[in-house]
Amino acid sequence: MPIFVNDVEITxxxxxxxxxxxxxxxxxxxxxKAAQALxxxxxxxxxARKAGLLQDDTPTAEDTAIDLLLQQEISLPDAxxxxxxxxxxxxxxxxxxxxxxxxxxxxxxxSRICDYMRARSLRTGISQYIRVLAGQARIAGFDMEAAxxxxxx
Numbered sequence: 183m184p185i186f187v188n189d190v191e192i193t194x195x196x197x198x199x200x201x202x203x204x205x206x207x208x209x210x211x212x213x214x215k216a217a218q219a220l221x222x223x224x225x226x227x228x229x230a231r232k233a234g235l236l237q238d239d240t241p242t243a244e245d246t247a248i249d250l251l252l253q254q255e256i257s258l259p260d261a262x263x264x265x266x267x268x269x270x271x272x273x274x275x276x277x278x279x280x281x282x283x284x285x286x287x288x289x290x291x292x293s294r295i296c297d298y299m300r301a302r303s304l305r306t307g308i309s310q311y312i313r314v315l316a317g318q319a320r321i322a323g324f325d326m327e328a329a330x331x332x333x334x335x
Contacts, residue, residue: 185323
């Protein structure tokens with residue numbers, strides 16, 4: 183059964199080609215993951231086109247436009263030293279030296295914690311943005327988690 187994102191069709195053949203990139207324990211799971219990836223890609227492609235960032239349909243141009251779109255639409259909080267230290271204090275067991283069993287000092291792990299917190303914020307921001315896009319789109323043939331408001335929790 184084809185999937186539509188607004189007026190753009192995602193064919194069964196496209197889903198089957200995409201499945202190779204989504205290993206799973208059974209075919210239905212791989213098919214679902216592939217379809218979801220294609221729906222998300224189409225939502226982002228359409229948003230990039232609407233924002234005037236995508237003029238050319240080549241894969242490189244699409245990737246660049248989507249990257250620019252995400253940079254424009256997602257604002258991330260800074261992972262300041264205080265936030266990183268608070269995370270460190272709440273998760274010290276994660277920073278145990280495997281050889282000695284001792285907890286590593288904050289100064290040795292601060293940059294790793296800040297990188298982790300930025301990456302986690304980015305993943306959350308992208309996920310929320312995609313839910314907003316899905317809520318604004320007409321999606322048929324696939325159930326996509328969507329938000330009906332830009333204020334997503």
